[in-house]
Amino acid sequence: MSRIVAFLRAINVGGRNIKMAELKTIFETLPVQQVQTYIQSGNVMFDIAASKKKNFHTKIENLLEEQLGYPVITILKDLAQMQHIIEQNPFPDRNPDTHQLYVMMLAQIPNAKQREAIAAISSEVDTYVFLDDILYIRCERNKDKSLFTNMLVEKILKIDGTTRNWNTVMKIASLLSKG
Template structure:
C-alpha cells in the first residue's frame, strides 16, 4: 500500500531541523520502500505492507532515536488522499472569490487530524469567527479556505486550539503528494 507521512513542526522557524535526505534514509532504514520526500516541511511518500498503527509505531520510535526529539506524524494511504481530493467541499466559486482577494498567496489548505472532527465543534468555532474564511469537515481532515494569508487568519489560529493534533498542507502540496503516490 502507498502511504504519505506528514510531519508536524519540523523545519519551522529554525527549530527541529531535519534534512529531507536524512528523513528519507531513516524511512529506508526502517524497511520501507520506494521512499521519496517532498519539500522541506516533512512530507514522505513510501510503500509498505504494514498497517497504519504499526507504521506509526516504527516511525515514531525510529524518528526519536535517529533525530533525538519527538514529532507528531499524520499518516494517510493513497485511497484516503484520493477521496479527500475527490470530496473537496469548497466550490469553484468560493475558491475564485478567495483568489480574487489576494492572488499572491495560497488560499486552500487541508488540516490533517489525528482524530475525527466533530461537526458540532466546527460549527461552534465558525460561530465565534467573523469573516470570509471557510472551514469544512472531511473524514479525518478539515478543509480551510482563507481570503488573505493563512498566517493572519483568526479562524486558522483556532484550528489547533479546538481540534487537537494537526498538520496543514496547502492544496498544491496535497495534490502533488497524491501524484507522487500514484507514481510509486
C-alpha cells in the same frame, strides 16, 4: 505493497530543521521501500506491506522522536484517501487569486462539540469545513484579516494535526498515483 505518504508535523519550522536526505535515511531504517521526500515541510512517501500498516504511524513517531529528540506527529494517507480528500473539496470554485485553500489532517475525528467550536470561528475571511478527520480551510489572501493557524485549530480541537496547502495536496496525490 501499498504506496502511502507520511505527513509530518513540525518539520523544518521553529528551528527544528532536518535535511530531506537525512529524513529519507531515517525512513529507510523502517520496513519500507522506495522512500521519497517532497519539499521541506515533512512529506515522505514509501511502499509498505499491507501486513505492516496497522499502527505504523506510531512506529514512525517513536523513531523520529528517538532520532530527532522531539515528538513528530505523523498522519498516514494512501492514494485512495488522498483522492477522496481531493474529490470532497468543499471549495472547488475557489479563486486562487483571492483565497488560499489548506487541508488539515487530524489525528482523530472531532466530535460534535469540537466541530461547533471551530464553526464558531468561521467568518467571511476564514471558512472551515470538516470531512471526518480532514479539515478544509479557505482563507482570504489578505493575511492581515485571516486568523487561521495550525496551532489555533489544535488548541480549539485539542487534537493534533498537520496542514498542507492545496497545491501540495494535489502534487502529493499525483506523486502517489505514479508510484
